[in-house]
Amino acid sequence: MKSSLSTNIGSLRLDQPTVLASGILGISLDVFKRLHNAGAGAVVTKSLSKEPWEGYPNPTIFSVKGGGWINAVGLSNPGAETFAKMIEPNDDVPIIVSLVGSIEDDFEYMMKKFEKCNVAAYELNLSCPHVAKVGLEIGDDIELVSKIIKRVKSVTDVPIIAKVGLGKSDYLKTVEAAVSSGVDAITAINTVRAMAIDVETQMPILSNKIGGLSGTPIKPIALRCVYEIASKFDIPIMGCGGISSWEDAVEFILAGASVVQFGSVMGDHWVETFSEINSGIQNYMERKGYATIGEMVGRAKRQ
Amino acid sequence: MEEQRDNNHPHICVIEKIVDETPTVRTLYFKDSILANVLPGQFAMIWIPGVNELPMSVMVSDVNDQAALTVRKRGESSSALYNLSPGKQIGVRGPYGNSFEIKDGKILLIGGGTGLVPLMRLIKFSNPSNHITVLMGSQTKNEVFFEETAKKLLQNNSHEIIPVTEDGSYGEKGYVTDVLETLLEKNSYDAIYTCGPELMMYKTVQMAQKNGIFVQASLERMMKCGVGICGSCCVNDDLACRDGTVFDGDHLSTKSEFGHSHRTKSGILEEI
Numbered sequence: 001m002k003s004s005l006s007t008n009i010g011s012l013r014l015d016q017p018t019v020l021a022s023g024i025l026g027i028s029l030d031v032f033k034r035l036h037n038a039g040a041g042a043v044v045t046k047s048l049s050k051e052p053w054e055g056y057p058n059p060t061i062f063s064v065k066g067g068g069w070i071n072a073v074g075l076s077n078p079g080a081e082t083f084a085k086m087i088e089p090n091d092d093v094p095i096i097v098s099l100v101g102s103i104e105d106d107f108e109y110m111m112k113k114f115e116k117c118n119v120a121a122y123e124l125n126l127s128c129p130h131v132a133k134v135g136l137e138i139g140d141d142i143e144l145v146s147k148i149i150k151r152v153k154s155v156t157d158v159p160i161i162a163k164v165g166l167g168k169s170d171y172l173k174t175v176e177a178a179v180s181s182g183v184d185a186i187t188a189i190n191t192v193r194a195m196a197i198d199v200e201t202q203m204p205i206l207s208n209k210i211g212g213l214s215g216t217p218i219k220p221i222a223l224r225c226v227y228e229i230a231s232k233f234d235i236p237i238m239g240c241g242g243i244s245s246w247e248d249a250v251e252f253i254l255a256g257a258s259v260v261q262f263g264s265v266m267g268d269h270w271v272e273t274f275s276e277i278n279s280g281i282q283n284y285m286e287r288k289g290y291a292t293i294g295e296m297v298g299r300a301k302r303q
Numbered sequence: 304m305e306e307q308r309d310n311n312h313p314h315i316c317v318i319e320k321i322v323d324e325t326p327t328v329r330t331l332y333f334k335d336s337i338l339a340n341v342l343p344g345q346f347a348m349i350w351i352p353g354v355n356e357l358p359m360s361v362m363v364s365d366v367n368d369q370a371a372l373t374v375r376k377r378g379e380s381s382s383a384l385y386n387l388s389p390g391k392q393i394g395v396r397g398p399y400g401n402s403f404e405i406k407d408g409k410i411l412l413i414g415g416g417t418g419l420v421p422l423m424r425l426i427k428f429s430n431p432s433n434h435i436t437v438l439m440g441s442q443t444k445n446e447v448f449f450e451e452t453a454k455k456l457l458q459n460n461s462h463e464i465i466p467v468t469e470d471g472s473y474g475e476k477g478y479v480t481d482v483l484e485t486l487l488e489k490n491s492y493d494a495i496y497t498c499g500p501e502l503m504m505y506k507t508v509q510m511a512q513k514n515g516i517f518v519q520a521s522l523e524r525m526m527k528c529g530v531g532i533c534g535s536c537c538v539n540d541d542l543a544c545r546d547g548t549v550f551d552g553d554h555l556s557t558k559s560e561f562g563h564s565h566r567t568k569s570g571i572l573e574e575i
Binding site: 024025028031052058063069071073082203205207266 | 309311312315352354355357380394396527530531532534566
């Protein structure tokens with residue numbers, strides 16, 4: 001039996017379940033094409049804002065001794081308008097546009113810039129852990145989350161995905177607000193607030209001092225979140241957080257994710273990651289007798 | 304218990320010695336067995352605590368296990384590195400990137416400014432039987448550096464070192480690429496390697512290709528992560544940090560951004 005890797009996230013159908021996470025390699029259409037050819041089912045762009053942002057000075061990314069990465073890039077991005085112009089010629093790569101903003105007007109304003117583009121879905125970044133007034137501060141404000149989702153659902157037919165993370169309030173409340181406001185899918189989770197101090201210089205290493213932890217150390221946490229969301233809500237999920245092997249990817253699917261996103265693993269394994277994980281998932285499906293990804297989604301919840 | 308070094312995590316080194324190369328260029332020496340032995344074309348991310356972290360080529364030293372950084376004071380961050388005194392700490396991570404594919408025979412190196420750093424390392428890795436021509440470009444006489452360094456590194460090779468200044472105050476007058484053009488009319492080479500200002504590399508690649516000579520260039524781009532995650536350094540669909548920094552001329556000539564545009568800190572493509 002030949003198993004199919006195609007998967008659905010709401011109305012969006014992807015040929016492969018492996019997706020490039022936001023913030024990773026997300027500023028060039030040529031790079032998106034390369035990743036798609038390398039096996040990415042879709043790519044999520046860097047989070048775009050109304051105006052271009054330079055981000056923080058370096059150091060912005062480094063690895064943690066013992067595993068994982070800490071970053072505080074500071075949402076550097078060329079701005080929605082410039083970015084929209086760059087991807088306008090695209091007609092073959094499924095591009096999920098990630099957006100950050102402070103109020104519902106920001107998101108509507110940016111979506112207008114993408115009217116001429118093929119946008120597979122919008123992922124609203126409600127969970128960046130290292131930039132004030134956007135990201136986690138928004139995700140923690142349940143009422144604002146509802147307002148934003150309701151507004152964007154009223155201005156576009158493109159699927160809306162909310163990316164949640166671990167902020168100060170219960171992330172399940174954020175998910176609940178998003179789901180009841182009509183969101184099409186949830187991405188869980190973002191990086192987790194973290195830092196590292198160099199003992200010789202006795203200084204925080206990141207220029208922003210605090211950033212987000214990604215990579216293998218957060219995988220069990222992200223998996224738990226996907227499992228919890230899948231258990232409580234009937235909503236498609238993109239699992240994200242420390243996925244670095246086909247086995248990790250299958251774990252997330254069994255927990256309830258229809259799609260897996262990854263990024264940090266690229267720092268170690270580079271673009272080959274997509275085809276390696278895809279073929280690992282396919283081998284597993286054939287061994288276990290699954291024809292489709294859908295048959296596996298949430299299997300671990302069945303007891 | 305000896306701790307295993309994580310090359311993606313800043314490792315603290317102490318500046319031991321500083322050598323002034325020109326009124327605006329300095330070489331800072333420090334002990335580090337890993338960076339001391341990087342391949343030509345590879346780079347490291349250099350953390351100046353409290354200031355910034357910069358991608359830099361690693362300069363050679365004649366002391367074992369000693370690495371060096373040659374820096375021109377320009378912006379705030381490079382000036383902060385330039386102004387560090389012996390005893391001060393820097394963090395290093397890497398090495399990152401690929402390296403020059405070193406051919407044998409008649410080799411030509413063409414560089415400008417601190418772009419000469421990886422070319423000096425290339426000499427160190429090159430076969431003593433190679434004939435090596437070094438074209439070193441700068442604006443004016445007091446900005447010429449590494450002439451003595453190159454001589455010392457080339458003492459066992461047959462070689463010629465040709466300084467070129469834009470104002471003609473030292474060596475040949477004009478741009479290094481003008482001198483290259485003249486050399487290519489008279490001589491043939493087995494390989495050309497270049498590092499420095501992008502337009503110089505662009506012209507060099509064009510001329511080498513026109514003459515059917517193998518050519519490689521080491522590219523510089525805005526870098527943040529160094530490991531292929533952040534995407535800041537992309538050149539079309541390549542990442543300078545991961546697919547480069549060294550690219551073949553054949554490959555570069557298919558890239559519309561080479562010689563034309565690079566990205567800003569926010570990722571906007573702008574003309575060079």
